[in-house]
Amino acid sequence: MRLSLNQRTTRRWSVAEAVDGCVRHGLEAVGLWREEVAEQGLAESVKLVREAGLRVSSLCRGGFLTAGGLPGDAGRRAFARALEDNRRAIDEAAELSAACLVMVVGGLPGVRPGEPLPAASAREPAAGGFSRDLAGARERVAEALAELAPYAGERGVKLALEPLHPIYCPDRAVLSTLGQALDLSLPYPEEQVGVVVDTFHVWWDPRLFEDIARAGRRIASYQVCDYLHPLPADVLLGRGMMGDGVIDFRPITRAVQAAGYTGDIEVEIFNAEIWAADPDEVVATVKARYEDVVLATG
Amino acid sequence: MRLSLNQRTTRRWSVAEAVDGCVRHGLEAVGLWREEVAEQGLAESVKLVREAGLRVSSLCRGGFLTAGGLPGDAGRRAFARALEDNRRAIDEAAELSAACLVMVVGGLPGVRPGEPLPAASAREPAAGGFSRDLAGARERVAEALAELAPYAGERGVKLALEPLHPIYCPDRAVLSTLGQALDLSLPYPEEQVGVVVDTFHVWWDPRLFEDIARAGRRIASYQVCDYLHPLPADVLLGRGMMGDGVIDFRPITRAVQAAGYTGDIEVEIFNAEIWAADPDEVVATVKARYEDVVLATG
Numbered sequence: 001m002r003l004s005l006n007q008r009t010t011r012r013w014s015v016a017e018a019v020d021g022c023v024r025h026g027l028e029a030v031g032l033w034r035e036e037v038a039e040q041g042l043a044e045s046v047k048l049v050r051e052a053g054l055r056v057s058s059l060c061r062g063g064f065l066t067a068g069g070l071p072g073d074a075g076r077r078a079f080a081r082a083l084e085d086n087r088r089a090i091d092e093a094a095e096l097s098a099a100c101l102v103m104v105v106g107g108l109p110g111v112r113p114g115e116p117l118p119a120a121s122a123r124e125p126a127a128g129g130f131s132r133d134l135a136g137a138r139e140r141v142a143e144a145l146a147e148l149a150p151y152a153g154e155r156g157v158k159l160a161l162e163p164l165h166p167i168y169c170p171d172r173a174v175l176s177t178l179g180q181a182l183d184l185s186l187p188y189p190e191e192q193v194g195v196v197v198d199t200f201h202v203w204w205d206p207r208l209f210e211d212i213a214r215a216g217r218r219i220a221s222y223q224v225c226d227y228l229h230p231l232p233a234d235v236l237l238g239r240g241m242m243g244d245g246v247i248d249f250r251p252i253t254r255a256v257q258a259a260g261y262t263g264d265i266e267v268e269i270f271n272a273e274i275w276a277a278d279p280d281e282v283v284a285t286v287k288a289r290y291e292d293v294v295l296a297t298g
Numbered sequence: 299m300r301l302s303l304n305q306r307t308t309r310r311w312s313v314a315e316a317v318d319g320c321v322r323h324g325l326e327a328v329g330l331w332r333e334e335v336a337e338q339g340l341a342e343s344v345k346l347v348r349e350a351g352l353r354v355s356s357l358c359r360g361g362f363l364t365a366g367g368l369p370g371d372a373g374r375r376a377f378a379r380a381l382e383d384n385r386r387a388i389d390e391a392a393e394l395s396a397a398c399l400v401m402v403v404g405g406l407p408g409v410r411p412g413e414p415l416p417a418a419s420a421r422e423p424a425a426g427g428f429s430r431d432l433a434g435a436r437e438r439v440a441e442a443l444a445e446l447a448p449y450a451g452e453r454g455v456k457l458a459l460e461p462l463h464p465i466y467c468p469d470r471a472v473l474s475t476l477g478q479a480l481d482l483s484l485p486y487p488e489e490q491v492g493v494v495v496d497t498f499h500v501w502w503d504p505r506l507f508e509d510i511a512r513a514g515r516r517i518a519s520y521q522v523c524d525y526l527h528p529l530p531a532d533v534l535l536g537r538g539m540m541g542d543g544v545i546d547f548r549p550i551t552r553a554v555q556a557a558g559y560t561g562d563i564e565v566e567i568f569n570a571e572i573w574a575a576d577p578d579e580v581v582a583t584v585k586a587r588y589e590d591v592v593l594a595t596g
Contacts, residue, residue, distance in 0.1 A: 108544060117527055117544070132546040138504070167465050169502040170527040170544045180504040204467040206436070206478040229415055229468040233531040246406060246415070246468045248430035 004029035004057035006268035010279035015040035029055040057264035059098040062089040065144035069109030100160035160220035162196035194220025254296035302327035302355035304566035308577035313338035327353040355562035360387040363442035367407030398458035458518035460494035492518025552594035
């Protein structure tokens with residue numbers, strides 16, 4: 001059984017409750033989030049997962065590295081702050097012995113996740129606006145990675161670059177395809193920098209199977225959830241229970257396994273209805289759907 | 299002046315009104331839609347654009363070729379109907395001397411544009427459900443193209459394959475990147491099959507500039523509008539006036555020109571506010587923004 005519960009799937013659960021829930025449902029791995037770990041306390045979180053004998057399949061998340069694309073001092077300060085925060089995230093991932101630190105690299109400089117664009121009158125970065133320089137933002141990510149990869153390597157932490165669906169390009173991740181994330185990882189040892197294959201983000205990609213094969217053991221995390229259609233008004237919550245959307249999981253699971261991935265399969269669902277449901281029922285459904293539509297057997 | 303007005307930007311206008319509007323504002327080209335052409339009458343539409351001396355930069359749209367992915371007789375009938383409808387579209391494009399027929403190829407078989415997925419209990423295609431076979435749907439597009447390209451070629455019509463933003467992959471187009479559209483076009487003469495570069499759909503693509511260069515004279519249409527953020531609840535209407543969203547147009551325009559494209563630049567905006575505004579004011583704004591943010595000069 002390689003199923004892992006990402007704790008944001010059962011959002012009401014604290015780290016302690018998620019750990020208990022995994023044990024109760026017979027899961028051997030859990031994906032944690034920094035915010036919840038901080039609420040529980042890092043040392044306490046480490047103790048909880050160790051005593052429960054769980055693997056930490058991922059820590060979410062580092063990243064948001066693109067603010068350095070703002071001009072002048074503001075950009076330099078934002079870049080330094082982002083690096084410092086990511087070093088802390090790496091330290092936390094090391095403490096938790098997480099299989100990887102998931103990196104959501106950030107969107108266009110000055111565009112805040114989930115928020116409207118700055119007003120038309122203030123679109124110049126210098127005036128508190130944002131930058132449309134997508135190519136530049138992507139270069140900032142590469143520069144930040146050059147700073148962070150050795151730091152992660154020294155602490156035995158693998159950075160897992162997560163390409164996000166292009167709908168999140170403006171505000172969350174200028175990494176938009178698996179191939180792009182993979183290319184960014186190649187200058188580094190595979191134990192330092194890998195990639196995330198998250199079905200929601202990559203299911204549509206015509207190069208998906210070719211890039212999964214090319215990624216090979218660079219695949220640091222395999223996350224599953226379905227892609228709902230139509231998406232809800234808040235597109236962040238368009239992630240569905242496997243089987244409720246448009247994704248054909250088995251061929252993707254098969255390709256990830258064929259590429260050499262032997263880690264956990266983590267279920268990460270952001271969804272208002274699922275968050276409102278009884279977490280124990282959610283985990284039971286996750287287990288059933290995992291068997292029915294995700295596993296590549298049969 | 300190579301600016302063309304796609305008539306759906308001024309949605310209230312009939313073909314006659316759009317033609318008058320173009321003349322009144324000094325535009326030399328117009329992009330037409332089959333539905334509006336049918337309302338005006340094909341022969342009358344041909345007469346109107348000829349007498350006004352306008353170029354028809356595109357006819358929208360052919361496509362929706364993937365329903366053949368439904369199983370059995372239903373699939374065969376749907377495929378035959380789609381081919382027949384596309385042959386009529388090609389005939390209309392020939393009558394109008396349109397520079398190309400824009401092809402929106404269709405989504406997953408059984409998923410209707412803008413509509414929710416069939417209920418969970420009826421997800422098998424045979425029961426009026428839908429298919430999750432994305433790779434198969436893409437093969438259906440290639441098969442349909444093999445039928446339609448020669449027919450188009452005999453009538454002097456260029457089919458323009460339009461990759462749509464991945465958000466439309468479930469219901470509107472399984473063509474998701476310019477590279478994918480380009481690869482599909484390569485078996486055919488470039489006067490028979492080309493590709494559309496629509497900024498809204500491709501701005502995020504990390505391979506965009508490489509694929510524009512590779513497309514070269516395969517680029518059959520260059521369409522511009524901005525990508526709004528956040529998208530509205532109806533994502534079809536997330537197209538904005540150039541300058542109102544996140545796209546940096548000039549590098550894209552420059553690349554399209556460097557690739558050898560010498561056709562019209564068509565402005566196609568689906569947007570509830572713009573549709574509610576005075577069409578003459580909309581055209582005036584289009585002209586101003588075209589100069590300010592789209593043209594690659596300066």
